[in-house]
Amino acid sequence: MLSQNRPHDLSSSAHDRVYRRLRTRIMHGEIAPGQALTLRGIGKEFEVSMTPAREAVRRLVAEGALFLSNSGRVSTPELTSERMEELAALRALLEVELSSRALPRAHMALIDRLQTINGNVTQAVENRDAVAYIRTNLEFHRTLYLRAQAPAMLAMAETVWLQLGPTMRALYGRLRKSDPPHFHRLIIAALKAGDEPGLRLAVRSDVTQGLRMLAR
DSSP states (O other), rough: OOOOOOOOHHHHHHHHHHHHHHHHHTTTTTOOOEEOOOOOHHHHHTTTTTTHHHHHHHHHTTTTTSOOOTTTTEEOOOOOOHHHHHHHHHHHHHHHHHHHHHHHGGGGHHHHHHHHHHHHHHHHTTOOHHHHHHHHHHHHHHHHGGGOOHHHHHHHHHHHHHHHHHHHHHHHHHHTTSSHHHHHHHHHHHHHOOHHHHHHHHHHHHHHHHHHHHHO
């Protein structure tokens, strides 16, 4: 006989679904910095009760993706210049190391995949689609870093991306980017050449340049 789902299991499944979808939206910059969210609104959007909405919000607050004020107001974070500098430094530390670890496993199939993704990044730039730009840009980096086989380090990097998502959207809106990402081409060239110093420099430049420009 098949076992039926218990209420607790259903609630847990609903909370995980809301958490993952809301987490993705925040990471990709679909929600503006400082935008307020309500449990009622989240529940209505995802068609769940208050309990899974509350659990999802609690997890996202713990990850720094959402900010909970003393009054109980939930919003996406508005990052100070100092906080952006800190997160840019974290990206440089984590992602340079991930790329270095990925290099020995960077076969041609991976390089071809990165070139394809970079074409999608370029298309998003040409369309001035900030959300598509962030999504494809992160896909480019994640695809490379998965080859590092360092899941704990990648999870830490993704937490940084999550905290930066809304701010990244504001960044690209302010900079009015119109050129394809120069450093992505340098990353691909370094991977082809097996050039670890060049790869580390290209990744560091790529993940910090825009953020530091916004933090000024």
